[in-house]
Amino acid sequence: MFRRYTNKFLEIKNMKKIAIIPGDGIGKEVMKAAQYVLDYFDLNFDYNNALAGRECFYKTGSTIPDETLKIAKKSDAILFGAITSTPNQKSPIVTLRKELETYGNLRPIKSFKGVKSIYNDLDFLIVRENTEGLYSQDEEIIEEDEKVIAKKIITKKASKRICEFAFKQTIKESRKKVTAAHKSNVLKLTDGLFKKTFYEVAKDYPNIETEDYYVDATSLYIVTMPQIFDVIVTENLYGDILSDEAAGLVGGLGLTPSGNIGEKYGLFEPVHGSAPDIAGKHISNPIAILLSTSMMLSYLKYEYEAKLIEKACSEVLRKGNVLTPDLGGKAKTYEMADAVLCNIRELE
Numbered sequence: 630m631f632r633r634y635t636n637k638f639l640e641i642k643n644m645k646k647i648a649i650i651p652g653d654g655i656g657k658e659v660m661k662a663a664q665y666v667l668d669y670f671d672l673n674f675d676y677n678n679a680l681a682g683r684e685c686f687y688k689t690g691s692t693i694p695d696e697t698l699k700i701a702k703k704s705d706a707i708l709f710g711a712i713t714s715t716p717n718q719k720s721p722i723v724t725l726r727k728e729l730e731t732y733g734n735l736r737p738i739k740s741f742k743g744v745k746s747i748y749n750d751l752d753f754l755i756v757r758e759n760t761e762g763l764y765s766q767d768e769e770i771i772e773e774d775e776k777v778i779a780k781k782i783i784t785k786k787a788s789k790r791i792c793e794f795a796f797k798q799t800i801k802e803s804r805k806k807v808t809a810a811h812k813s814n815v816l817k818l819t820d821g822l823f824k825k826t827f828y829e830v831a832k833d834y835p836n837i838e839t840e841d842y843y844v845d846a847t848s849l850y851i852v853t854m855p856q857i858f859d860v861i862v863t864e865n866l867y868g869d870i871l872s873d874e875a876a877g878l879v880g881g882l883g884l885t886p887s888g889n890i891g892e893k894y895g896l897f898e899p900v901h902g903s904a905p906d907i908a909g910k911h912i913s914n915p916i917a918i919l920l921s922t923s924m925m926l927s928y929l930k931y932e933y934e935a936k937l938i939e940k941a942c943s944e945v946l947r948k949g950n951v952l953t954p955d956l957g958g959k960a961k962t963y964e965m966a967d968a969v970l971c972n973i974r975e976l977e
Contacts, residue, residue, distance in 0.1 A: 654903030656710025757868025
């Protein structure tokens with residue numbers, strides 16, 4: 630009896646707290662798909678639902694209430710759906726990144742067999758600095774000159790932190806090269822500092838190949854010869870643009886996951902929008918959130934379950950018999966999630 634009680638005590642003590650933020654539109658639908666697959670593993674998770682987005686604003690007067698931030702900060706990881714932007718209101722996802730100090734954004738770019746895409750042999754990673762740059766949202770209006778100014782903030786501390794993060798991730802994933810993307814030929818002080826810091830950090834990783842390109846050249850090479858990239862590290866705005874561009878090469882945002890990592894928290898999300906035009910039709914593609922869920926499980930050290938989800942998603946796409954309309958099929962969201970779960974059972 631004592632042994633059973635002790636095991637139960639340890640189980641409760643080690644329980645992981647997961648904040649679930651479905652958001653708006655198809656965010657709710659794909660989140661149900663993610664939870665459906667997670668439930669199969671019967672992991673020691675304590676789920677806490679929280680509100681964010683436009684619907685939340687209509688209910689509470691805030692796109693991201695203090696209660697949501699409290700729930701997120703008490704969690705070991707956060708799984709985020711999608712939100713509809715609200716004019717003149719703060720972005721929930723940007724707010725969460727700042728509040729949780731998830732300074733590193735990971736965007737894997739990977740080709741899948743069975744998916745019609747521009748390239749079928751891609752596997753690289755974009756590492757984006759998440760806390761500063763033009764996304765610092767430090768803007769002002771000078772009315773007498775009819776001028777609006779946005780300040781681009783680049784610090785040595787944040788540049789060093791994200792570059793070290795990129796090199797460590799390169800080692801973790803057994804990759805070989807890191808490319809820095811910047812515009813130091815024009816923005817000599819801000820981007821110049823980022824480039825200089827990148828090469829200073831690179832000295833601590835002599836076995837990893839390094840290079841840098843101007844961000845416009847990087848954008849061109851991502852389209853014309855993306856196979857040259859392994860890991861790209863870059864600033865906030867550049868990373869946002871380059872990662873969406875790269876997603877278009879492998880089938881779109883419906884297939885690309887993301888993770889936001891900091892010292893204490895991990896925030897995981899598909900980066901597609903809330904798609905209000907198809908919300909309620911239950912035809913949204915759940916692959917991006919399922920792969921984001923896989924990234925979350927890996928972050929929480931559930932590597933076995935993370936790999937199962939990733940492999941099962943790949944199998945469903947390869948087989949091609951259960952696909953949502955965006956991929957050329959007729960399946961519903963829950964049918965594709967169920968197909969992933971069936972493949973998980975087969976792979977075990």
